[in-house]
Amino acid sequence: MALKPSTSEGLVTRPMLILFAVLVSLPLWIETVGLYQYLGIEIVVWMIYALGFNLLLGYTGLPSFGHGAYFGVGAYAFGLVQLRVVESLWLGLLVGILAAMVAGALVAGLISHRRGIYYALMTIACGQVFWFTAMKWRSVTGGEDGLLNVARPTIDLGLFSIGLRGNTPLYYLAVALFGVTVIGLWRLVHSRFGTVLKAIKQNEMRAGFVGYNVWLYKFLVFTISAGIAGLAGSLFAMAQKSAYPDVMSLHAAGLVVMMTLIGGGFVSFWGPVVGATVFFLARDLLGAFTETWLLWYGLMFMGIVLFKPEGIAGAWQEAVRRRRTARARTVADLSDSRRK
Amino acid sequence: MADSAEPLFVASHLHKRFGHQVVLEEITLAFRQGEVSGIMGPNGAGKTTCFNVLTGRYKPDRGQVRFDGEDITGLPPRTIARKGVSRSFQLINLFNDFTALESILVALPEVRERGFNMIGSLSRDSAAMDRAAAILQQVGLAGKEREPSKMLSYGDRRALEIAVALAPEPRILFLDEPTSGMGTQATIRLANLLADLKRRYTMVIIEHDMKFLFELADRISVIHWGQVIAEGSPAELRANKWVQASNLGKLA
Numbered sequence: 001m002a003l004k005p006s007t008s009e010g011l012v013t014r015p016m017l018i019l020f021a022v023l024v025s026l027p028l029w030i031e032t033v034g035l036y037q038y039l040g041i042e043i044v045v046w047m048i049y050a051l052g053f054n055l056l057l058g059y060t061g062l063p064s065f066g067h068g069a070y071f072g073v074g075a076y077a078f079g080l081v082q083l084r085v086v087e088s089l090w091l092g093l094l095v096g097i098l099a100a101m102v103a104g105a106l107v108a109g110l111i112s113h114r115r116g117i118y119y120a121l122m123t124i125a126c127g128q129v130f131w132f133t134a135m136k137w138r139s140v141t142g143g144e145d146g147l148l149n150v151a152r153p154t155i156d157l158g159l160f161s162i163g164l165r166g167n168t169p170l171y172y173l174a175v176a177l178f179g180v181t182v183i184g185l186w187r188l189v190h191s192r193f194g195t196v197l198k199a200i201k202q203n204e205m206r207a208g209f210v211g212y213n214v215w216l217y218k219f220l221v222f223t224i225s226a227g228i229a230g231l232a233g234s235l236f237a238m239a240q241k242s243a244y245p246d247v248m249s250l251h252a253a254g255l256v257v258m259m260t261l262i263g264g265g266f267v268s269f270w271g272p273v274v275g276a277t278v279f280f281l282a283r284d285l286l287g288a289f290t291e292t293w294l295l296w297y298g299l300m301f302m303g304i305v306l307f308k309p310e311g312i313a314g315a316w317q318e319a320v321r322r323r324r325t326a327r328a329r330t331v332a333d334l335s336d337s338r339r340k
Numbered sequence: 341m342a343d344s345a346e347p348l349f350v351a352s353h354l355h356k357r358f359g360h361q362v363v364l365e366e367i368t369l370a371f372r373q374g375e376v377s378g379i380m381g382p383n384g385a386g387k388t389t390c391f392n393v394l395t396g397r398y399k400p401d402r403g404q405v406r407f408d409g410e411d412i413t414g415l416p417p418r419t420i421a422r423k424g425v426s427r428s429f430q431l432i433n434l435f436n437d438f439t440a441l442e443s444i445l446v447a448l449p450e451v452r453e454r455g456f457n458m459i460g461s462l463s464r465d466s467a468a469m470d471r472a473a474a475i476l477q478q479v480g481l482a483g484k485e486r487e488p489s490k491m492l493s494y495g496d497r498r499a500l501e502i503a504v505a506l507a508p509e510p511r512i513l514f515l516d517e518p519t520s521g522m523g524t525q526a527t528i529r530l531a532n533l534l535a536d537l538k539r540r541y542t543m544v545i546i547e548h549d550m551k552f553l554f555e556l557a558d559r560i561s562v563i564h565w566g567q568v569i570a571e572g573s574p575a576e577l578r579a580n581k582w583v584q585a586s587n588l589g590k591l592a
Binding site for chain 1: 395397416417418421422426427429433434435436437438442445446447449451452454455456457458459460461462463504507508
């Protein structure tokens with residue numbers, strides 16, 4: 001039985017191209033629709049963060065509710081490199097990602113034998129340790145104020161360099177790194193490794209009984225996910241020109257969970273991307289009308305959890321499916337009536 | 341093999357308790373290469389716990405488990421599985437969102453060995469796919485490769501449960517109540533399947549259906565109150581007064 005590989009497993013897919021086209025053209029029209037350049041950076045940074053987070057929640061079924069810790073470690077590490085070592089984009093990003101991976105590996109080493117609610121509680125507890133450390137270790141983290149005046153270093157490409165002072169170049173850097181993340185993650189979730197992650201999500205015990213070292217897979221995927229959060233955190237430090245403890249708080253860690261669920265991370269690779277976009281648009285558009293926008297956003301979250309747990313991506317998939325069957329039916333009806 | 345006289349799989353003097361509840365008390369069992377061994381006994385006798393100790397889910401409090409001359413007591417399930425010990429579950433325990441084919445694919449050893457490959461896709465491995473399809477065909481699931489396992493009928497899910505255990509090409513196969521919850525027709529189909537497997541696999545089967553077990557097994561052990569109370573060929577057990585005294589004897 002020869003089974004052809006489906007096109008959805010290619011290196012770059014059509015939805016990717018459409019999304020990249022939208023993102024690359026965004027600076028041209030974002031102000032025309034009444035928004036502003038900086039918003040684009042924020043959305044893309046959180047898209048990266050949420051995509052990496054969904055590798056755990058959506059693909060492996062691991063509820064990490066303290067993920068802000070790794071985002072924050074990335075932001076602090078990037079900031080510390082700029083302030084204390086040398087103003088360098090590549091070194092900053094590298095250290096940001098590696099520091100988050102080390103933090104993630106430490107936590108994963110402690111919790112990977114757990115599952116379900118115990119796993120979730122331990123991620124929260126570990127996340128709080130990082131948050132608390134950021135608050136209290138003033139000599140390094142700057143305490144509640146955080147690190148201020150983090151530089152946006154120039155992109156040094158050897159032959160030429162690009163300054164990142166303006167929001168538009170920084171936005172394009174974020175989009176480029178987003179592109180790399182999307183292509184990499186898409187490969188990962190469709191790889192053999194990704195298949196094992198899905199097996200573990202469905203039935204951890206059975207995966208062990210067919211010989212998989214479930215602990216090691218959970219450890220690795222957590223570390224990778226933390227590294228992606230670290231990348232997003234590094235970009236965030238540049239965007240905000242600072243790093244501060246608030247991003248590590250339980251509240252901020254909850255936002256990425258909500259984004260992923262609202263977008264539909266359980267049923268679609270693109271769920272977190274949708275969710276991050278919806279969150280920031282809700283913040284700015286609802287926020288323009290009312291200060292209590294978070295209340296309405298929260299109500300929307302509750303509504304989705306109650307009535308459409310598969311999120312926006314799930315609703316979309318269902319609508320597409322319905323239209324297809326409806327169309328198939330009309331075609332069938334037409335050919336029926338012609339026959340008569 | 342360390343000693344050619346030693347059976348393939350030996351459990352000796354196993355004890356297991358949960359809190360104050362003694363579940364296994366002095367269990368000694370031996371399963372020989374090429375034979376089908378049956379385990380029977382009333383509900384709560386400790387049969388499934390016994391399987392769980394033999395396949396690494398629980399550590400015994402005392403006693404030893406040996407496979408192919410090697411001490412495997414207390415090793416984790418994945419290590420025991422990699423040595424060639426495979427098992428199915430009494431309560432269906434599948435990868436529900438996977439298709440039947442994917443469920444078998446992930447259980448194949450050659451797929452498992454390359455599980456850390458983060459780039460290459462499994463769907464391009466046509467050799468593994470062919471192998472998985474052949475295993476599905478073997479258990480009577482040909483044509484259902486693309487069905488999500490949760491959408492299969494109960495009987496087909498039971499067959500898939502066995503197929504997942506068969507996929508690693510085990511040297512010994514533990515089946516925990518394979519007929520559990522099945523109707524007569526489906527049970528007959530399963531009996532035919534197991535009779536077919538019997539020629540190729542060393543098997544240990546927990547079963548409530550006496551007729552089923554007596555036809556299939558070469559040797560049967562009866563467990564009650566965490567102990568082996570009788571052992572022998574089906575013919576010997578029919579003559580055994582312990583077995584006759586219990587309700588198990590009626591069918592025999």
